[in-house]
Amino acid sequence: MYKVLDVAFSKLIKLLTIFSLLLLAFVVVFIFRESVVFFKEVSVLSFISGRSWNPLLAADNLGIFNIILGTLYVSLVAIILALPIGVGMALLLAGYVEGRVRAIIRGIIDILAGIPSVVYGFIGLLVLVKWFETRLDLSSGESVLAGGILLAVMVLPYVISTCHESMEKAYRRHAPSSQALGVSRSYLLREIVLPESRRAIIAATVLALGRAMGETMAVMMVIGNAPIPPTLLGKCQTIPSLIALEMGMAEVGSLHYHSLFASGLVLMAVLLAINLVFYFVRRSAFMK
Amino acid sequence: MRKMENSRLFKLWMVVSTLIVLISVGFIIGYIVLNGIKSISLDFIISSPKGLPLGSEGGILPAIVGSLLLMLIACGFASFLALATAIYVVFYCQSSQIENIVHIIVQCMAGVPSIVIGLFGYTFLVAKLGLGRSLLSAGLTLGVMVFPFIEVRIEKSLQEFSTAALQSSYALGVSKAYTLFKLVLPQCKEDIVAAITLAGGFAMGATAPIILTGAVIFAPIPSSLSSPVMALPFHLYILTGEGISLEKAYATALVLITLIFAINIISIALTSRRKEVGS
Amino acid sequence: MNILELLSLNSYYGHEQVLYGINLAIRKNAITAVIGPSGCGKSTLLLTLNRMLEECGGRAEGEITFAGKDFFSYPKEEIRRRIGIVFQKPSPFPLSIYRNLTYAPVYYGVRDKKKLNEIVESKLKVAGLYEEVQADLHKSALQLSGGQQQRLCIARALTVEPEILLLDEPCSALDIKNTANIEQMLLKLAQDYTIVIVTHNLAQAKRISDYTAFLLNGELVEYGETKKVFSRPQDRRTWEYIEGIYG
Numbered sequence: 001m002y003k004v005l006d007v008a009f010s011k012l013i014k015l016l017t018i019f020s021l022l023l024l025a026f027v028v029v030f031i032f033r034e035s036v037v038f039f040k041e042v043s044v045l046s047f048i049s050g051r052s053w054n055p056l057l058a059a060d061n062l063g064i065f066n067i068i069l070g071t072l073y074v075s076l077v078a079i080i081l082a083l084p085i086g087v088g089m090a091l092l093l094a095g096y097v098e099g100r101v102r103a104i105i106r107g108i109i110d111i112l113a114g115i116p117s118v119v120y121g122f123i124g125l126l127v128l129v130k131w132f133e134t135r136l137d138l139s140s141g142e143s144v145l146a147g148g149i150l151l152a153v154m155v156l157p158y159v160i161s162t163c164h165e166s167m168e169k170a171y172r173r174h175a176p177s178s179q180a181l182g183v184s185r186s187y188l189l190r191e192i193v194l195p196e197s198r199r200a201i202i203a204a205t206v207l208a209l210g211r212a213m214g215e216t217m218a219v220m221m222v223i224g225n226a227p228i229p230p231t232l233l234g235k236c237q238t239i240p241s242l243i244a245l246e247m248g249m250a251e252v253g254s255l256h257y258h259s260l261f262a263s264g265l266v267l268m269a270v271l272l273a274i275n276l277v278f279y280f281v282r283r284s285a286f287m288k
Numbered sequence: 289m290r291k292m293e294n295s296r297l298f299k300l301w302m303v304v305s306t307l308i309v310l311i312s313v314g315f316i317i318g319y320i321v322l323n324g325i326k327s328i329s330l331d332f333i334i335s336s337p338k339g340l341p342l343g344s345e346g347g348i349l350p351a352i353v354g355s356l357l358l359m360l361i362a363c364g365f366a367s368f369l370a371l372a373t374a375i376y377v378v379f380y381c382q383s384s385q386i387e388n389i390v391h392i393i394v395q396c397m398a399g400v401p402s403i404v405i406g407l408f409g410y411t412f413l414v415a416k417l418g419l420g421r422s423l424l425s426a427g428l429t430l431g432v433m434v435f436p437f438i439e440v441r442i443e444k445s446l447q448e449f450s451t452a453a454l455q456s457s458y459a460l461g462v463s464k465a466y467t468l469f470k471l472v473l474p475q476c477k478e479d480i481v482a483a484i485t486l487a488g489g490f491a492m493g494a495t496a497p498i499i500l501t502g503a504v505i506f507a508p509i510p511s512s513l514s515s516p517v518m519a520l521p522f523h524l525y526i527l528t529g530e531g532i533s534l535e536k537a538y539a540t541a542l543v544l545i546t547l548i549f550a551i552n553i554i555s556i557a558l559t560s561r562r563k564e565v566g567s
Numbered sequence: 568m569n570i571l572e573l574l575s576l577n578s579y580y581g582h583e584q585v586l587y588g589i590n591l592a593i594r595k596n597a598i599t600a601v602i603g604p605s606g607c608g609k610s611t612l613l614l615t616l617n618r619m620l621e622e623c624g625g626r627a628e629g630e631i632t633f634a635g636k637d638f639f640s641y642p643k644e645e646i647r648r649r650i651g652i653v654f655q656k657p658s659p660f661p662l663s664i665y666r667n668l669t670y671a672p673v674y675y676g677v678r679d680k681k682k683l684n685e686i687v688e689s690k691l692k693v694a695g696l697y698e699e700v701q702a703d704l705h706k707s708a709l710q711l712s713g714g715q716q717q718r719l720c721i722a723r724a725l726t727v728e729p730e731i732l733l734l735d736e737p738c739s740a741l742d743i744k745n746t747a748n749i750e751q752m753l754l755k756l757a758q759d760y761t762i763v764i765v766t767h768n769l770a771q772a773k774r775i776s777d778y779t780a781f782l783l784n785g786e787l788v789e790y791g792e793t794k795k796v797f798s799r800p801q802d803r804r805t806w807e808y809i810e811g812i813y814g
Contacts, residue, residue, distance in 0.1 A: 006463040010380055016372030020435065021390065023369075024397045027408045027432060034411060088305025096302075107556065108313050114552050115316060116493025118521040119541050122528050123319060153312050160309070190298050214401025216496035217525065240403040240496065247407060247500050252415050261411075264404040275399035279392065452658030456720065459619050459654075460671040460727055461647030470670060475661050 028268070035265040038258035047262060053227040053237075055246065055256040062259045064266065066227050070144070070236030071267070074219060075212035077148025077232070078155055082208060085152075086159030087194075087201060093160070094167035095189045106161075113157035121221030124150040129222055136233075142224030143233050150218050155208035162207060166200035167193050199281060206278040210271050216240035239267040317545075324542025327535040333543065337518075342506050343526065344533045348540055353509045354423070354517035355492050355547070358502075361427025361513075362434055362491040367484045370439035378446040379464055379472075398436035403496040405433045410500035424513040426502025433497050434487040441483035445476045482558040489551040493544065495521040520544040570595040570731060570761050571616070571638075576629035578608070578615050585611045585625070587785045593731070598753060598762045600776035600793065602769060604808065608785040609765040610655075613733045616763070617652040618643040634730070648675070651729035655736045657716035659708035659723075664691075664700055667708045667719060671727045686726055694722035695752050714745025721752070731761040739767060750775050769809060773797055781805045 039047070042062055050063010093102060128149060132141030170193045178188040224235030225245060243260050250257040331347060338346030373390065381387050409429030419425045449472050457467040473480075495503075503522035510517050520540060527537040571593040578586035586608045593599055601609050614620040615627045621643075631638035638646065660667050668687045669677075677683055687704065691697035696718045700711070708719055717737055724732060734753075738746040753762055753775055766772050772779055772793065779796040781789040781804075789796055789805040800806045 003463070006465040009465040013372050013376045013380055016369055017376040017390070020369040020373045020439075021393055023432070024393050024435070027397070027400070027405065030408055030412055031404060084301070085305040085308050088302045089309050092302040092306050105310075108310065110552065110556075111317070111549070112309070112313050114489055114493070114548055115545060116495070116521050116548065118493070118495045118525050119320065119545060120316075122524060122537065122541055123316060125528060126534075127319070153316075156309060156312075184295070186295055186299050186302075189302075190295070210399050214399070214403070216401065216403040217521075221525075221528070240401050243403050243407055244496055244499055247410060252411070261407065264401075264407050268400055268404055271399045271401065272396050275396055276392070278399075279395045450658065450661070452654060452656055453660050455619065455622065456654065456658045456660070456723070457670070458622055459617055459647055459652045460674075460724070461644040462671055462674045463644065466674050470674075471660055471662070 031261055031265055031268065034258060034261035038255065038262040041255060042259070042262075047259075048266065051229075053242075055250070055259065062255070064227075064239070064242075064263050066229050067237045067239055067242055067263065068266065070223070070227075070230040071213055071238040071240075073144050073230045073236060074147040074151060074223065074238055075209055077144060078151035078212045079205060079208055081148060081152035082155050082159050083201075083205060086156050086204065086208075087163055090160050090163035090167050091189050091194065093164050094171045094193060095185050109157045109160055112153070113161075117154065117215060117218040118221075120150055120154055121218040124218060124222040132233075138233060140224060140235065142222055142235055144223065144230050144236050145232050147219045147223040147236075147238075150222055151212045151215060154215065154218060155211050158211055159204045159208050162204035163197060163200050166197045170196040199284070203278055203281045206274050206281065210274045210278070213238075213267065213274075214240060214271055216244050220244055239263050320538070320541050320545055323538040326538070328539040328542055332536075332539055336508070337506060337523075341530065341532050343523070343536060348518075348520065348523060348536075348543065350507060350509045351518040351520045351523045351540070352543065352547075354503075354507070355520045355544075357423055357510060358427050358430055358498065358517065358519055359488045359492045361423065362430035363438075363484050363488045365428055365431035366435040366487065367438050367480075370435050371442055371480065373439050374443040374446055375468065377443055379468060394436045394439055397432075398440070401496075402433050402494055405429060406497035406500050408432070409497060414501055420514060421500075421502050421504065421516050422514045423502055423510045423517045426498040426517065426519075429497045429501045430491040430494060433494060434491050437490060438483050438487045441486070442476075442480050445479035445483070446472065449475060478558045482555040485551050485555040485558070489548045489555070492551070493521055493548055495519075495525055498522060499525075520547070568595045569593060570634060572632040574630035574632075576615065576627060576631060578611050578620060578625060578627040580611075580623075580625040585785050586615070586627075589629070589787045591780060591787060591790060593761060593763060594778060595761050596757060596759070597777040598757050598764060598775055599778045599780065600772035601763065601765045601780045601782060602767075602772050602808070603782035605767075607782045609782055610735050612782070613652060613735050613763065613765055616731075617650050617733055618646045619652065648727045649729050650731040650733060651724035651727065652733040653717070653720050653724050653735065653737050655739055657713055657720055657740070659711070659716050659719055661707070661709055663705045664708050664711070664719060665704040667723050668726050671723070675727060690722040690725050693725060693752065693756065694718040695748055696722060712745075714741045714748065717741060717745070718749060718752070721749070725756075725760075729760070731763065732756065734762065734764040736765055736767055738771065746771070769797075781808060783808070 047063060048068065049065050051065050052061050052063055053067065054061040093105060097105060124146060128146045129141035132138050132143065132146060174188060174192050219238055220241035223238065225237050225241055226235040227237040228235065230236035243264055247260055250260060333347060334349050335347035336350055337343040337348065377387055377390050406429060409425055413419045413425040413428060414421055453471065454467065457471055498519055499522065502517055503519045504516040505526055507516045507518050521544060524537055524540045524544060527533055527540060569592040573589050573591040576586060576589040577584060589612065601612060603609050611620065614623060620627055660670060665687055668690055669683045672683060672686050688697060691700065696715060699715060708716065711719060738749055750771065756762060764776065776793045778791065779793045780787060781796065783804055789800060789802045796805065797809060800809060
């Protein structure tokens with residue numbers, strides 16, 4: 001009796017797994033196919049290097065160079081802000097905080113990770129953008145910097161938890177012998193734990209970069225969405241917000257519609273590369 | 289002397305970083321709660337949006353129900369498949385090569401931005417399959433998004449199950465399926481449920497995948513899978529983006545994060561209960 | 568009478584050969600001790616005999632006869648039911664004591680509550696655990712002490728009525744009192760079961776076993792009645808091992 005069920009169950013599990021993987025693969029292939037239609041009309045190179053984006057004009061006005069730059073710029077600002085803060089806090093968590101307090105702080109970080117991006121965007125618009133306008137006397141507070149700051153807060157939990165995991169292990173491994181030498185905690189953290197965690201820090205950077213580049217709502221609400229060359233205090237456009245804003249307007253099957261798939265594909269290509277790097281960095285970190 | 293200086297700077301760095309994070313969390317939560325509480329009322333929760341422009345008065349009941357339904361569909365769909373995949377990888381997969389392929393696909397999928405998944409849902413489910421902008425389309429799209437999230441967590445929990453106990457079970461001549469159902473799954477069920485609820489919170493807060501696939505500015509409580517829905521995050525986006533009502537936006541944000549925190553707390557409670565039983 | 572006969576048995580992990588041409592006949596209703604230094608293949612031998620080796624990524628070849636038939640012609644589940652194994656480290660299931668013991672019987676189709684209670688009670692008694700735990704059969708097995716956990720694992724292995732019980736250094740993690748408990752129990756069990764015990768502890772082998780096999784570097788060096796092996800070893804290496812020259 002059990003024997004039959006056993007075989008049936010293992011077949012079912014296998015079937016469902018294959019279905020899941022096919023589904024995931026299908027998503028990627030689907031987007032790829034929809035973009036290919038576009039790349040038959042416009043070459044990849046001119047799409048990526050084109051400086052003007054105006055879907056209402058002719059096909060040669062579909063270039064996402066500025067938008068790619070905007071995506072990278074906002075994400076880099078976010079990483080530059082989030083990395084030192086995240087690493088600093090992870091070190092403190094690993095070396096100075098224990099037991100209940102650590103659990104509570106980790107809970108707080110989880111809260112940060114759980115807040116939906118649209119809420120971040122909402123606060124960003126009402127607080128950050130407004131502050132820029134009143135304090136910095138900008139005509140428009142919607143800017144790369146606003147997006148970067150907001151994204152920095154959003155990716156912090158990922159940076160902290162990725163770093164903290166490895167730092168805590170390193171700290172625990174070395175604390176007894178270091179204490180036996182009478183060396184202070186902060187010296188141990190600085191001289192041993194921090195250098196030992198560089199793989200984790202790289203992994204955290206890559207993970208955070210991926211998150212930042214793929215983020216839609218929060219960024220879209222504070223960057224002004226203008227496909228112009230980005231400057232720190234000026235407006236810009238990112239690929240996810242471009243898709244979110246224009247998909248509803250583009251007629252299904254039109255060149256504009258396919259161009260949005262194509263920009264999604266460009267974004268995914270970059271992200272897939274980043275994630276593969278993350279996967280291998282993490283795996284080699286485990287092996288070590 | 290320089291050593292002292294370095295050490296002080298190092299400590300300062302850690303403390304300042306921590307303070308920045310804690311203050312940010314405090315500010316975000318405080319901002320939403322303090323502003324939200326002023327404009328929230330029972331009526332807001334149990335009535336439909338009214339006024340002109342729509343949403344400037346009235347409540348958000350259809351959005352609350354819509355969000356819960358979307359979460360249910362997304363989690364139901366994704367957890368069914370994710371559980372099977374995790375079980376396959378941990379217990380049935382014989383080759384480490386296949387295991388690696390599964391991991392790479394799931395890892396890649398986790399990196400696909402939610403808006404691109406939305407794009408897929410819009411073109412494939414809404415247009416090609418003709419499901420329309422509906423509860424079902426949006427729910428399935430969210431399901432595709434949370435699949436990797438759930439799979440990774442369930443797989444980790446299964447992986448952590450005691451190898452010694454597994455070996456003992458097989459050594460009694462007992463089959464894998466029996467071992468799974470009687471030994472492993474009962475032991476891991478809190479973790480599994482926690483992973484699914486956490487994913488639920490994630491799905492509930494996501495806006496990008498549902499903008500194109502099912503969320504609308506106004507709809508009554510959905511009567512079937514093919515009706516369009518209101519959803520809290522999308523409603524918040526519209527209220528702010530179109531400048532309809534700041535007051536209602538604060539209240540909506542408060543309801544949204546309260547629901548998500550409630551879900552997260554359930555998940556954390558489940559995980560810690562598992563730890564107590566296990567020790 | 569021999570219940571298990573091994574003829575030129577070779578066992579491998581991947582490309583690495585662990586056991587070389589083992590010839591061994593296990594007597595029914597006797598205690599056979601397998602001794603030898605660490606890494607000599609003692610544990611691998613047990614895993615081979617329970618067909619758990621393949622679960623650990625290994626494989627075996629050679630001729631084994633079990634109860635008069637070819638060992639490899641049995642379905643592996645049947646082998647595992649009829650030849651039980653207890654591992655070195657106590658490995659109770661994360662279930663209650665009661666559920667630990669009914670786990671396998673339920674799988675093999677025992678549904679009657681009374682019958683199950685009987686199995687639990689009798690096996691706990693055999694393992695000398697009944698008096699210690701009878702008041703609270705439904706508490707988690709993980710809360711038992713190490714010695715109690717190991718005796719529970721032996722009781723659990725017995726719930727499927729195996730003919731042979733393999734034990735892989737069952738006492739290595741236990742104190743003297745628990746070790747004595749388990750040795751007592753094994754002597755009693757030998758009346759109904761065939762027991763093969765791997766042990767590091769020569770005194771233990773001497774105390775409880777009827778036959779002793781000495782393994783070195785994956786080869787069977789000597790096999791015979793315990794008394795003879797310990798008093799007049801035939802092979803110089805056995806003598807050296809017993810005298811503590813290596814080990």
